[in-house]
Amino acid sequence: MQIHLNGKPREIPTATTISSLLLELNLGNAAVAVELNGEILPKEKFSQTLLNDMDRVEMVQFVGGG
């Protein structure tokens, strides 16, 4: 099935969660904020949130320093 990740189409297998998508993107341990279909998703829901066809996912990664 297809999702839109940061505005671009991307094919993903069924039963993909936000956590497994992050792992696939090598962002498993990264500091990220995730928006799913226009709403911010709390971090504790990453592992239980299954993606659906045509979902819109926005991810912003943060690195340290300030």
Added chain:
Amino acid sequence: MDLFVNEKPITTEEGLTLFDIRARIKGDADIIILNGFPCRENHPLQNGDRIVLIKRGEVPTFEELEALMTSRHTPGVHQRVKKARVGIAGVGGLGSSVAMALARTGVGKLVMADFDLVEPSNLNRQQYFADQIGLPKVAALRDNLERINPHIEVVIHHLRLAADNIPIVFEEVDVLIEAFDDADAKAMLIETFMRSFPEVPVVAASGVAGYGPSNTIVTRRTMGNLYLIGDGSTEAKPGQGLMAPRVGIAAHHQANAVLRLILGERPE
């Protein structure tokens, strides 16, 4: 015609010049600013012109200071920024420099929160002085801002920001600055604040370490009302420090993004 002289409205007859106004109001003024720009030569005046007359070296009264210090602003900016309320989460390298820029701009209210104390390794990039080591950063910064612009309101919270207090500390801001050092804390703040206040813009930073090229630091819009500043990848880590120039560039991107948001412009 109607003019503003040192921010006070006055009504005069038509056809006056800049030097006529100086002669009438402050004959010894040697700095004359017309609509935000210093003028050495005489100039015919038009309805609505803003004139500021300054005697170099003369210390103004508290009341006069505000008009004089904003005289180089683009006309109309001061009245709008004075009403704005900006939250600053973390007052280290990013946050303390953002606060300085916004205080000089005359942003009416700054709400700043940080748990930390000023220590020696901060002084390479943060807006503190060696004689402030040991003070809570928010208290030291409030003192420094007061010395620059005593006309703004500064609210400080000496605490560690977390999911339970972020919505309370920043419940009345028009824009939030994310200025943490730690990556996970940045993500936590964005998640917490944007869930509580999805309509309020957030200006965050990521990728500001080292001394890489200045022009790789950019302002971009990401999800929702989140604006992100930095090169996106250069993290602080062993072998790659945090330096005043590049952190300062990012901080001033943040401050300019806030100013543009206050003035109704897109930051990016």
